[in-house]
Amino acid sequence: MTETTELAPKYDPAAIERGVYQAWTETDVFAADVTSEREPYVIVIPPPNVTSVLHMGHGLNNTIQDVLIRFERMRGREALWLPGTDHAGIATQNVVERKLAREELRRQDLGREAFVERVWEHVRETGGTILDQLKAIGCSCDWNRTRFTLDDSYSRAVKRVFVQLHDDGLIYRGHRVIHWCPRCLTSLSDEEAEFRERDDHLYYIRYPWAGGTADGVIVATTRPETMFGDVCLVCHPEDERFAGLTGRTVAIPLSGVEIPIEHSTAVERDFGTGMLKVTPAHDPNDFDIAAALPEDFDTPDTMTPDATMADVPRVPDALRGLDRDAARRRIVELLEQQGLLVKVEPYRHSVRHCYRCHTIVEPRLSDQWFVRMRTLAAPALAAYRDGALTFMPDRWGKVYENWLVGIRDWNISRQLWWGHRIPAWYCEADGCEHITVAEDAPAACAACGGSVRQDEDVLDTWFSSWLWPFATMGWPDRTPDLERFYPGHTLVTGPDIIFFWVARMVMAGYHFMGDRPFDTVYMNGIVRDPQHRAFSKSLGNGIDPLDVVEQYGADALRFTIVAGAAAGTDVIMDRNDLDATFAAGRNFANKLWNVGRLILSHLASPPAPLTELDRETFELGDRWILARCQRVIRETTTALDRMRLNDAANLVYHFVWDELADWYLEHVKPRLYGTAAGGDVARGILVHVFGRALQLLHPVMPFITEELWRHIPTEHEPLLAGARWPEADPAYDDEEAETAFGLVQGLVGAVRTIRAEYHVPPAATLTAVVTPAGSAASSAFAAERETILRLAKLAALETAADAEGIGGHGVLSDGTAVFVPLGDAIDVDRECARLSEELTRIDGLLTSVRGKLANENFVTRAPADVVEREREKERSWREQQETLAAKLRALGC
């Protein structure tokens, strides 16, 4: 695979990404082998909705999954990342309806079949784009196993589940008040009807006594338009204000329908007037209140499905056909005219809205299919409580737990056309109410032999999504994939769908597979704009991941996401300043590229492997970089193991940039360019270290690492396919070298600081006088003399204890003093001031550390190494103090 083409001086992601991705797919490295002996690692993708193409939130979610899957794959596990898309019932239907609306068409104009075909057209378009987008950001999914929640095999699973739950007594048909969206014309589950704050009014309305006598009782309501559905008024039985009123009858204003006054303990006496109107058909609480009363009320529905006032006797003629808002305004006017509106108060409250079209939900009494959740929830709850299921970060587990504890039955039928049709058939024979629930259409009614018709409704989209972890693998058949890849391991998703999806998947997993679908739920944050608003189409604040890929490259995008997002924390991105957002990632890619360019340009002949190099010839810097390399391998592996992706990315970033590029490359240049001996050793070490860095970085930045890898003459397999995750080799651990080279870095830094401080021209050569504080220091300076001279731009390095005169001073971490004589070029007063300042600082530190050491409790109770560190500090600072004092005296300050 090695190529000798020249690398461009700037990294151009667009030039390589496509080719690299193609090479991966051609060799099928993403495919999981069901027959392999390796331990599996499985992630199922949260299938993106086919409503529209991917946004940055998907970029975040899928990048994290790809990092995990690539890491485990490189580690040698049989990694399966199963991709796919979700038909997203109500959401997709809405999108297509909106498209139709632009042609001034409604779905009813097309009819069911033609409409569904239109949706399929949309799906084929977006579905394909979504998969392309995933590829563009580098996702290493097993594309052979791509699934869609409306695939035939998937539909079979959905039907099987419905029938099985019905047989288990866990699905039933119920008559109750559900959330109804008057725009989508469908029922919704509790989770789909989300609360939003709204400024409204509280209307105080007088219900006169039946028979037309004056006064009556006053009722407070936010929804006067529902009053014609009232069946009674209720007050609390112990409310003295209304003592003796039960049994009396009032007339509903405007309609004159007479209703009784009853008692209910459900009434809050402090709210409104303490008298509540009961409208069972349009309020779930009222439905319950009415049901608890001894009377058997009719529950009149006074609104049509699209929430206009119905053409029924109870509704006054003048109001019929008005939508609920217009009706409310009109009712208020009429009440006012008749003197029945006592007062209106502003009132802020939470109102349920359709989560797809944001229309206010209309509670409505109807027949729907429900799933009984209690028994399903039990194992899902237990799984979290006994640790079989963990959340990252854990706080989301509590959210999951709370929901399961208070779980209620799930309305799964939707009056939509796009989705899985409910596998229930109703007998059409008169008087026979038999319902057949079966996977396939029955020939005739099992009870009476009459003809049957299928339920018109479809299932809640989540009723198919909750089967994703096993329906994608061929369930209900016992396929090899299921045997091998279920249960999976990590689910990466957002906290917004814990209830919709995560919890329900766990329930389905236990009920149908007898096991959890995954063991860890990694919660990614939400991508927000600088005002901390979530990206949304209506705000137009989103960033298209493909734009970023195009401008900065997929690796820059991925690095930014991974390095910037700890688990569960939101990511802020500013569409107006993409440079600020993605500069770090892009710059790092370019840095890595140039590190590669430098190293590869010196590999005319392939270097010997590290193990064949003579370690006797290693210099201090060589030992240092190898030791650092072992350390970063260990730390990065640990970080990824613990799913600290941001730590992993930053660890390699700093290793490559701060250590490999800024120090080691500069350190070995003379050997690379032949002005010093030992070039072969340097090249061998460079290739080794660079290769390890590429491996460590590959999960986060797959494209550039793969591209650079194939230019390494000693590597012949693709990084992803052939190379394993690096392992630290303790043989190269070398704390002594790390300490010693640290002192070299400190010395070079000290001289640079002095040069900058005194504005010494770059061309000017200086001499540094060093007074080493310990043996490690002196040997390090001796070993790295040439390096120090070059990197600190010095003409000479002297070791002497008696450096005096005017110059710049520095102190290293171990107390070693550095003095750079600057002759008459510098301002003595200024130097004195500087030294005094330094001395004051040291004095402060000494006071603090001496305070600690004087504290008997500290010395006896703190860990020995901590105390020892403090002692060393004290020693070293004391020496610095003396040195500084001597300098000051020498300068005559």
Place this chain on the structure above:
RNA sequence: GGGUGGUUAGCUCAGUUGGUUAGAGCGCCGGUCUCACAUACCGGAGGUCACAGGUUCGAAUCCUGUACCGCCCACCA
């Protein structure tokens, strides 16, 4: 109303079980086009870790309270 998270540098955020002089990126200031990289290099400024108590030899870190943000859930119409 019940949960739950946050408050650390100008901005966005890290900070593992309490333990060197609290870090990064971006931005800012000063100096460099030094033969891999100006998407770079070198140096630097900038923080009483929201506030008040407490525990401890020692607190950004643990406890209590306060003040602001935020998110989730919730049948006072």
